[in-house]
Amino acid sequence: MNMDNSLLNSELITFISSNSPLLQVLVDTMPVPIFYKDRKGCYLGCNRAFEEFIELPRDELIGRNVYQLYDKELADVYAAADRELMEKPGKQVYEKQIRTLKGLTRFVKFHKTSFVDSQQNVAGIIGIIFDITEQKRLEMQLVRHATYDDLTGLLNRREGLNRVSERYELAKRTAEPFSLLMMDVDHFKRVNDQHGHLVGDKALKFIAELLRGVIRQEDILIRYGGEEFMLLLINVDEALALELAESCRFELARRTMKVGKHQEISFTLSIGLSSYREQVLTELIHEADTALYEAKNRNRNNVCIY
Numbered sequence: 001m002n003m004d005n006s007l008l009n010s011e012l013i014t015f016i017s018s019n020s021p022l023l024q025v026l027v028d029t030m031p032v033p034i035f036y037k038d039r040k041g042c043y044l045g046c047n048r049a050f051e052e053f054i055e056l057p058r059d060e061l062i063g064r065n066v067y068q069l070y071d072k073e074l075a076d077v078y079a080a081a082d083r084e085l086m087e088k089p090g091k092q093v094y095e096k097q098i099r100t101l102k103g104l105t106r107f108v109k110f111h112k113t114s115f116v117d118s119q120q121n122v123a124g125i126i127g128i129i130f131d132i133t134e135q136k137r138l139e140m141q142l143v144r145h146a147t148y149d150d151l152t153g154l155l156n157r158r159e160g161l162n163r164v165s166e167r168y169e170l171a172k173r174t175a176e177p178f179s180l181l182m183m184d185v186d187h188f189k190r191v192n193d194q195h196g197h198l199v200g201d202k203a204l205k206f207i208a209e210l211l212r213g214v215i216r217q218e219d220i221l222i223r224y225g226g227e228e229f230m231l232l233l234i235n236v237d238e239a240l241a242l243e244l245a246e247s248c249r250f251e252l253a254r255r256t257m258k259v260g261k262h263q264e265i266s267f268t269l270s271i272g273l274s275s276y277r278e279q280v281l282t283e284l285i286h287e288a289d290t291a292l293y294e295a296k297n298r299n300r301n302n303v304c305i306y
């Protein structure tokens with residue numbers, strides 16, 4: 001641009017508009033949205049990609065400020081960012097979730113630069129917008145996959161153990177009680193063998209949903225393995241943990257899941273319980289596991305305390 005970053009505001013408007021069709025063609029050719037504003041924050045112009053992006057023709061844009069175009073919350077963010085750039089001229093880059101004028105949500109990355117007039121005073125800003133909605137969607141998908149189990153939507157083992165470890169360290173510092181349950185669905189192989197793997201999957205979702213409904217919001221429920229779940233009960237001593245474990249076991253045993261039109265199947269849980277008594281985390285998990293093994297040996301469908 002021959003603007004030399006140093007034009008008077010009025011010169012700039014003239015330069016960009018009819019006297020400079022080539023410049024307009026140039027910016028219109030750019031596939032990313034570009035806009036420019038004066039020092040008061042009024043739009044001086046934009047390219048075609050920006051018109052499409054905000055879904056507004058440039059005639060309706062020029063001369064207006066953000067408060068006349070967007071909701072106040074978004075306008076406040078834009079105005080504050082513009083003000084900061086005018087006060088500290090140079091470059092500015094930030095990401096923001098926005099709503100278009102037609103109400104679509106987009107994630108965007110702004111690259112803004114200030115420009116000065118012939119007296120070297122800041123005369124306005126030029127902004128370029130990169131639509132990073134797809135990139136954000138993929139990022140969120142990756143985080144979701146890395147955090148949750150695809151089938152049940154519960155925390156997966158890796159992320160679950162991270163959170164259990166964090167809570168363990170916190171409980172150690174604050175001396176709050178906490179208890180750990182290992183829960184395993186009884187004879188689950190039979191479900192697969194008798195009804196097929198898809199029904200088995202549906203059953204795991206059903207069981208996870210049911211457990212989610214029994215536990216409290218602050219508890220951490222993890223799909224630990226195939227048909228095995230870990231539950232960390234926060235601020236819960238052994239007596240209360242036993243009650244909660246019995247509730248999980250009882251609620252699951254009394255419910256049935258529909259299979260096909262006429263059949264209903266039910267499930268039971270074996271549960272091992274261990275409570276924090278200053279043992280290290282791996283030891284606590286091992287104890288709950290040992291108690292689960294004991295519950296399986298005692299004919300299943302029961303809770304054993306280590």
Ligand SMILES: Nc1nc2c(ncn2[C@@H]2O[C@H](COP(=O)(O)OP(=O)(O)OP(=O)(O)O)[C@@H](O)[C@H]2O)c(=O)[nH]1
Binds near residue numbers: 151190192201
């Ligand atoms: N459908 C389905 N089945 C799974 C999944 N993960 C594990 N399983 C099945 O769970 C069954 C576990 O079997 P076992 O370890 O023998 O235990 P069990 O039959 O539950 O018997 P007990 O634990 O001793 O009561 C196996 O048949 C696995 O294939 C899954 O994601 N979907």
